Amino acid sequence: MKPAPFTRHVPRTVDEVVSALAEFAPLDGRILAGGQSLVPIMAFRMARPAHLIDINEVEGLDRLAVDGDYLSIGARVRHGAFHKPVIDGPLGKLLAFVVSHIAHYPIRMRGTFCGSLAHADPASEWCLVAATLDASLVVKSVRGERIVPVTDFLEGIMSTSLAEDEFLAEARLPLLPDDTKFGFYEFSRRAGDFAMSAALVTYRLVDGVIADAHVGIGGAEDRARRILEAEDVLNGNAPSPDLFVAAGEAAANAIEPLEDIQTTAEYRCDLVRAVTRRALERSLL
Amino acid sequence: MTVHTKGSGTTWVGRSIRRLEDPALVTGRGRFTADMPATHWVRFVRSSVAAGTIENITAPERAGIVTAKDLAKLKPIRPMLSKFNYVAVGQPILADGVVRFTGESIAAVYAPSKDQAEDIADQVEVEISEGAPLIDAMDALAEGAPLVHADTKHNVIVEGRIATPGFEDVWKTAHKVLHVEARSHRQNATPMETRAGHAAYDGSTGRVTLTCTTQMPHLTRTAVCDILGIPESDLRVVAPDVGGGFGQKMSLAPEYVLLVWLARKLRSSVAWTEDRRENLIASFHSRDQHVQLEGAFDKSGKLLALRGDIVANIGAYSCFPTTCGVEPLMALAELPGPYDVRAYDCRSRGVMTNTCPMAPYRGVSRPVITFVLERLMDKAAAAFGIEPTELRRRNLIDKFPYTSATGLVFDDGSYKETMEMAIKAIDLDAFRKRQKIARDAGRYLGIGFATFSERTGYGSPAFAARGMEITPGFETVYLTIDPSGFVEARIGSSPHGQGLRTSLAQIIADEIGIDPEFIKVVHGDTDRSPYGWGTFASRSLVLSGGASLLAAQKIRAKLLKMASHFLEAAPEDxxxxxxxxxxxxxxxxxxxxxxxxxxxxxxxxxxxEIEPGLTETGTYDPSGTFSNACHVAIVEVDIETGRVEMEKFLVVEDAGLIINPMIADGQVHGGVAQGIGNALLEEIIYDETGNILTSTLADFLPPTTHEIPEIELHHVETLTGNSITKAKGLGEGGAIGAPAAVISAINDALSPFGISIDEMPATPQRIRAALRSSGKLPSNGKLA
Known part of the structure; x- marks a missing residue:
């Protein structure tokens, strides 16, 4: 339970981060943010980075603020920052609701929003939020900066489009219109465990019918993503129990379920059907 | 809510005084093995494959490494049983040419720090030519299956059968026959503190002190010395504060033998702290059983005969000292449980596989056999169209002493009374009404009852029946009032969280008229404690308590004699x-x-006229006593996901006279929590290659406070002549009854679907799969 030997680098600025990354990434270097996923994996020696570039001392990366029409979340912003709504309106409430499902309190005080995205665990609640809300990710390297839509960022199980020398400096979540409704539901074996399926939905009611529906599913496929088939079922229709059942059915039919020794594809689809409908039911509470 | 029949009074016994052990533990002053500094730290190189032959071991240059060839003079661990067709197999301290389970130690490396030791272990290369592993006991039973140990004829190494005369004649008279095919999956006891050992060589005496997280210090001393071939006087074994054991720490860890050997070789101190992954893959496992059970009932629902077949997967080796017979033979002897059944025919086998060795775990086989037997009773109740409690009412024993079909003698108990109290306390009729209303609304609530006996506090006569070469039994207590007037009780039991220091002090205090706070109970040190068997099998309160009482009675008599001299009065005044x-x-x-x-x-x-000094010895070796309880679980099953929500748990427990109600409640609470985990969550899963997929606490899932409901507890106190303190044991009962009650409740909830969940743990995946197979599952969540 002791990690393999490594060298820790402690940059103070973003420039130092990217130059350290340029130098050490080719030598098996990785970013260390909250360490709540990376450090346990290192303790099991399943990951053996030779260099860790620790960004916990970098100035400015703890910035959490509204810039125009999006919420900017810096690479050092911890899960715990969202325990209370960070902004007025539905987005702050949504994040505060979702965050309570992430692991346990001590982990939330250390782990980071961007770290979750960069780690890209399929069951990550923040990956689900980013996917459902069409987040943009600000990626930096010595080569400059690029802004990547979440659909191009999340590539698979613990896999992203980050190049070796790039780090995720900031996540941008679009602000939600004030009349946005949202619902979240996740299924896990115990409180705080990885979700075996989770659903996040947002939509607006325009003249009593659903508009701009986003249905995100996490924990069920190799990455969190919006399920357009379920959104199509919802848009243009008034909320009803039957509609929500139909949306759950559409989501279950649309996914390519992950399987493991305990969880068959059929069971994963059962869960997706249930969590989707329940997230929708909760959106009306 | 907790209701006690007794809670205060003029005696210390019966009062919930605060635990004397807690001030140190809750202020961070507890002393645990892993806290000790050492010159060398050991890391074990463990097999990554389940079966194979070691071709080569390569270590980095100048590494401190020990392999089997260094240990050629050591005897293997070879626990003996003289009955039940037992085949003795040996376990080398380090794998000697052959590996038999994933996680088996192949080499030990040592270095000045834990980190360095792990780095070196990482660089040790082991070439293994892989064989075909046997993982499931049923595969190991098959004709022509490979042998886990080449020197045996087959993989069954212990087999017992009990058949009462005239069984078939009784069977033929059955009105109804019910059948259960049950599966209990493999579990790990998961104590909060993993195993740890520290061996320090003393240059002046040549002695080694082994400090380790054991439940049995004296047996550890005996075993290590026998294997090393050294006198017991050359080894002191100390169990300091131990953070839970649940049986996992009562069997000999080969790792401790290695530590003592290495401390002697290096003439220094060496230490090892097991990490959680090692604990989950290579410490002991339990409860991996297949059980077939048939019950023959007469027209009135009376159980006439039981026919069973038990297959226990005992892993790659036989544990010391109980032997691998502990699970299959316990199941064989105790399967009929608390029911009056005169005809019994059962076979029980322990089968070797390429998996981690089995060892006792809280309740041993009884959580499994209780779950299976209670499934049978529930199925019978359904077949007769009566409440499960009514069927039990017709079958529970109520005349004592009762000699069972397997020859066990049950002393006074309250099998029916505890169940009737539980029915009343939970308000079964009100629940049935609530259940119906919920069902009409598409919600599935269920209630489950488990009635069971718990054999506790048994001495050498009971263990002798098993034919173990090492037959546990007596406990001894040395009780001293020293010149300062303080009291010291030195005991052979080895508590590790049970609060025994407090309970024994209460028993002694009443006898000698000195308050518990002045009574120190000393345990867990072979230099200080009398030879004893440690703490396991719900025995310590009965045996050490009895021995404490006997010693205290002698001290009392002497004090009265002395007082008579001082006060010039007759002792009786x-x-x-x-x-x-x-x-x-x-x-x-x-x-x-x-x-x-x-x-x-x-x-x-x-x-x-009076002998100098003030020390007396008490030794107690009773025949044993049966505790009993009724557990009730109320659950809600989410039929869409298969998830089980625990709504409520209720226990009516009869453990005889309660010495300290708070401590007794704590034992039951902890056992119930573990039992709920066993029923719903905990499972060690091997893949077909013998690799463990549940090697972290993110995969092997003990319950947390979120998963444990309110537990309502009631006590009945049946005073038995089989225990001189009138106390019965209660360490295991919580874990024995809870799985059966929970699984029964799940089946009650799902009764509209006509399915039966006969598997433990009842995971959401399994429940949902069973629901699907019922064909009665509509997509809108309501029954068709």
Missing amino acids: ITLQSGSAHVIGTDRSVTIASMARAAYHQTHIFKG
Whole structure:
């Protein structure tokens, strides 16, 4: 339970981060943010980075603020920052609701929003939020900066489009219109465990019918993503129990379920059907 | 809510005094093995494959490494059983040419720090030519299956059968026959503190002190010395504060033998702290059983006969000292449980596989057999169209002593009374109404009852029936009032969280008239404690408590004699209370402290009529006593996801006289929590290659406070002649009854679907799969 030997680098600025990354990434270097996923994996020696570039001392990366029409979340912003709504309106409430499902309190005080995205665990609640809300990710390297839509960022199980020398400096979540409704539901074996399926939905009611529906599913496929088939079922229709059942059915039919020794594809689809409908039911509470 | 039949009074026994062990533990002053500094730290190189032959071991240059060839003079661990077709197999301290399970130690490396030791271990390369592993016991039973140990004829190494005369004649008279095919999956006891050992060589005496997280210090000493071929006087074994054991720490860890050997070789101190992954893959496992059970009932629902077949997967080796017979033979002897059934025919086998060895875990086989037997009773109740409790009412034993079909003698108990109390306390009729309303609304609530007996506090006669070469039994207590007037009780039991120091102090206090706070209970040190068997099998309160009482009675008699001398009164006119001897009805008294001083320093005043000193010995070896309880679980099953929500748990427990109600409640709470985990969450999963997929606590899932509901607890106190303190054991009962109650409740909830969940743990995946197979599952969540 002791990690393999490594060298820790402690940059103070973003420039130092990217130059350290340029130098050490080719030598098996990785970013260390909250360490709540990376450090346990290192303790099991399943990951053996030779260099860790620790960004916990970098100035400015703890910035959490509204810039125009999006919420900017810096690479050092911890899960715990969202325990209370960070902004007025539905987005702050949504994040505060979702965050309570992430692991346990001590982990939330250390782990980071961007770290979750960069780690890209399929069951990550923040990956689900980013996917459902069409987040943009600000990626930096010595080569400059690029802004990547979440659909191009999340590539698979613990896999992203980050190049070796790039780090995720900031996540941008679009602000939600004030009349946005949202619902979240996740299924896990115990409180705080990885979700075996989770659903996040947002939509607006325009003249009593659903508009701009986003249905995100996490924990069920190799990455969190919006399920357009379920959104199509919802848009243009008034909320009803039957509609929500139909949306759950559409989501279950649309996914390519992950399987493991305990969880068959059929069971994963059962869960997706249930969590989707329940997230929708909760959106009306 | 907790209701006690007793909770205060003029005696110390029966009162919920605060635990004497807690001030140190809750202020961070507990002393645990892993806290000790050492010169060398050991890391074990463990097999990554389940079966194979070691071709080559390559270590980095100058690494401190031990392999089997260094240990050629050591005997293997070879626990013996003289019955039940037992085949003795040996376990080498380090794998000697052959590996038999994933996680088996192949080499030990040592270095000045844990980190360095792990780095070196990482660089040790082991070439293994892989064989075909046997993982499931049923595969190991198959004709032509490979042998886990080449020197045996087959993989069954222990087999017992009990058949009552005339069984078939009784069977033929059955009105109904019910059948259960049950599966209990493999579990790990998961104590909070993993195993740890520290061996320090003393240059001046040549002795080694082994500090380790054991439940059995003296047996550890005996075993290690036998294997190394050294006198027991050359080894001291200390169990300091131990953070839970649940049976996993009562079997000999080969790792400890290695530590003592290495400390002697290096003439230094060496230490090892097991990490959680090692604990989950290579410490002991339990409960991996297949059970077939058939019950024959007459027209009235009376159980006439039981026919069973038990297959216990005992892993790659036989555990010391109980042997691998512990699970299959316990199941064989105790399967009929608390029910009056005269005809019994059962076969039980322990089968070797390429998996981690089995060892006792809280309840041993009884959580499994209780779950299976209670499934049978529930199925029978359904077949007869009566409440499950009514069927139990017709079958529970109620005349004592009762000699079972397997020859066990049940002392006085309250099998029916506890169930009737539970029915009333949970309000079964009200629940049935609530259940119906919920069902109509598409919600599935269920209630489950488990009634069971728990054999506790048994001495050598009971263990002798098993034919173990090492037959546990007696406990001894040395009780001393020293010249300072303080009391020291040195015990052979080895508590590790049970609060035994407090409970024994309460028993002693009442006898000798000295408050518990002045009574120190010393345990877990072979230099200080009398030879004893440690703490397991719900025995310590009964045996050590009985021995404490016997020793205290002798001290009391001596104190009265001394007081009679000082106070010039007859001993029968004197009482001992609050540290003094008083002449009843007068104001004449003398302090016990001053008498203690005189017993050592003023012996001449007794003119040879009283022996000097104030130490007495008590030894107790009883036949054993049966505790009993009724557990009730209320659950809600989410039929869409298969998830089980625990709504409520209720226990009516009869463990005889309760010494400290708070401690007794804590034992039941902890056992129930573990039982709920067993029923719903905990499972060690091997893949087909013998690799463990549940090697972290993110995959192997003990319950947390979120998963444990309110537990309502009631006590009945049946006073037995089989325990001189009138206390029965209760360490395991919580874990024995809870799985059965939970699984029964799940089946009750799902009764509209006509399915039966006969598997433990009842995971959401399994429940949902069973629901799907019912064909009665509509997509809108409501029954068709």
